[in-house]
């Protein structure tokens with residue numbers, strides 16, 4: 001029970017890394033407000049947590065909306081009395097060459113992957129200050145926030161933005177004992193690979209195997225990943241758990257890379 005008595009918000013909790021994180025934090029004693037734009041998956045996440053004896057609620061939330069962020073933080077404090085942990089996880093992937101990318105697609109990716117993270121921090125920090133014991137914010141970036149990748153310029157821009165935004169927040173709120181760290185997953189076996197707009201890029205198509213539910217391990221190996229396999233959502237959730245807990249109490253503004261050696 002590494003998070004006993006803590007209250008957490010996890011966005012994008014209907015699927016993949018967000019679902020695994022919500023389940024993991026609840027297993028370790030946190031009361032979890034699981035949110036997502038996708039209600040059906042949210043019900044499944046909630047059922048998994050409550051079946052294991054955990055404490056959670058589900059709320060539909062579009063992370064692009066400031067009003068919905070205000071409502072989510074208020075609902076969390078109303079339900080559980082406090083807010084200590086925020087996991088800004090909701091995100092989308094879109095693979096298009098810069099010259100092929102519409103302004104609409106660019107703006108939507110920025111709104112979800114980067115503005116959503118800003119809004120989450122903006123509205124969670126005042127609630128965390130009131131706890132008197134500080135808080136921990138975990139922003140999900142990517143290895144694409146550390147290295148450029150052809151065909152993923154928009155995604156790289158948002159994830160690189162999350163990386164440095166995280167460090168600035170860490171410096172601004174350290175005196176309030178609010179820590180802020182980023183997590184950089186490599187290729188993780190989640191449904192994102194079935195939703196990604198590959199923009200006709202062969203390399204992305206080969207990894208994402210349209211119609212399949214898992215990234216292609218042969219392709220991952222060919223691309224030079226030393227462990228030659230995709231990671232699991234739990235691999236990332238365990239890193240997030242560490243950053244949420246007091247075990248990482250001296251870490252803020254850090255980058256936790258969990259990529260099977262991809263960027264090594």
Ligand code: NAP
Pocket residue numbers: 011012013014015016017018035036037038041061062063064089090091092093112140141142143184185186187188189190191192193195
């Ligand atoms: P996922 O399985 O697709 O889960 C993402 C969740 O976010 C989905 O339930 C999605 O709903 C939701 N979402 C999308 N737009 C939203 C919005 N506007 N407001 C609220 N929720 C929204 O993907 P994942 O792989 O777990 O990704 C989680 C995070 O990890 C993302 O930030 C992603 O960029 C990052 N990441 C993933 C990988 C990987 O290989 N899987 C690698 C590096 C980083 P819909 O299904 O309705 O869109």
